[in-house]
Every structure is written in C-alpha cells, then in structure tokens.
C-alpha cells in the first residue's frame with residue numbers, strides 16, 4: 207500500500223472515532239446521567255431541556271394550520287375558519303356540523319341563535335362554554351351560494367367529501383383534548399364520526415364510541431328552534447352525559 211493511501215485510511219478512522227465519541231456523549235446525556243467532566247454546549251442543552259407543549263399550546267398550533275388550510279373548496283370561500291372554543295383539557299366535547307353565517311363572520315363556533323341555545327343547554331348542565339370544548343366536523347362555512355358569504359340563510363350541511371377531508375383536524379383536537387365523552391349535535395356530525403345511516407331520531411341518546419371515547423348523539427340545537435317539542439329528548443340525553451361525568455357509569 208502506498209503511503210498516501212495509508213494516511214487517507216488513518217485520517218478516515220480518526221474522524222469516525224471522533225464522531226463516535228460525540229455520539230456517545232449525546233446518548234449519555236439523554237439518559238440523564240451526568241456527562242463525565244465535559245461541558246454540554248448551550249445549544250445542545252436547550253434541545254434536551256425543552257418542555258413538551260401543553261394541550262393549549264398544541265391546539266393553538268393546530269389552529270394556525272386550520273387558519274391557512276385550503277384543502278377543500280370551502281377554504282376558498284369562507285371568511286374566517288372556525289377552529290373551536292373552550293377548555294383544552296375539557297371532559298366534555300360538543301361537535302356540530304359546520305359554521306354558519308355568524309360563525310363565519312366572527313370565527314367562533316355556535317354563536318348564532320342555535321349557538322345561544324347550545325350555551326343555555328351547557329349552562330343547564332352546570333358548565334360554561336369555557337369549561338367544555340365546542341367544535342365542528344368541518345371548520346369552514348358550507349354555503350348554498352359560495353359566491354355570496356354576505357347572504358343570510360345561505361347555509362347547507364357539509365358534503366361527505368368535505369367532512370372526510372376536514373375530519374383529520376377534529377381527530378387531532380380530540381386526541382389533544384382527550385375528553386371523557388363527546389356529544390354529536392345533529393345528523394351530519396353523527397354520521398361523519400360514526401359512519402352510521404340511522405336517522406338522528408333513532409340513534410339519539412344511544413351510547414356509542416369514537417376512537418375509544420364514549421359518544422352520545424343528540425339533536426342539533428337548530429332542530430330545537432324549529433320544533434321545541436324535541437327539547438325534552440335533548441335534556442334526557444344530557445342527563446345521561448352528566449350521569450356518566452359524575453359517576454363514570456353509563
């Protein structure tokens with residue numbers, strides 16, 4: 207072997223051993239043992255001492271993704287994305303179908319007439335909008351005439367495709383919040399999560415499960431505005447939910 211080749215191999219071996227030495231130092235630090243007598247560079251310390259994000263911080267980060275999302279056509283016609291509202295570690299989560307006119311203008315879920323009725327239901331359960339979590343299966347306003355977001359009475363239910371595309375955000379919200387129980391409001395969100403075909407009048411009040419979380423479907427508050435005789439059924443369903451939250455039994 208020529209001397210130059212021999213030196214090349216020697217240098218390569220030396221640099222590999224140096225890399226291995228640094229790698230070993232990192233592994234030792236990862237296991238929280240004190241590194242011998244070497245000082246850990248400041249940049250490296252920052253990486254290893256970084257705290258995990260809180261649920262609230264994770265939701266805020268996801269909210270930014272939703273604010274910029276245009277993965278379905280609703281993203282091109284909405285005024286404001288409506289991410290969700292409430293406590294990041296709520297036991298109870300309400301899920302509706304999608305934002306309407308008021309929600310699209312303010313970026314807040316359930317703030318129109320149906321939303322005010324939902325707020326009353328939540329308060330009758332001894333809770334507030336800030337102690338539960340409220341979201342929709344799609345985050346942008348589904349409109350009959352998408353060219354006119356300023357028109358009232360322009361709402362429609364989301365299509366199965368819109369729900370399918372957007373549901374990943376809801377799944378991430380559920381995963382972050384980890385509620386004990388979910389209430390789906392109306393046929394769209396119930397069908398979107400459970401993939402069941404029964405009418406809401408038949409499936410409401412039953413105990414279902416979604417991704418390991420208990421789920422109770424009930425009527426959408428807008429149905430109660432059209433037909434107040436449905437209120438008693440919603441209250442029956444909410445009593446089941448409260449019983450579960452108080453006792454862990456259902």
Ligand code: SF4
Nearest residue numbers: 275277278281346372
């Ligand atoms: S509805 Fe959902 S998927 Fe469609 S643009 Fe809005 S955030 Fe994105």
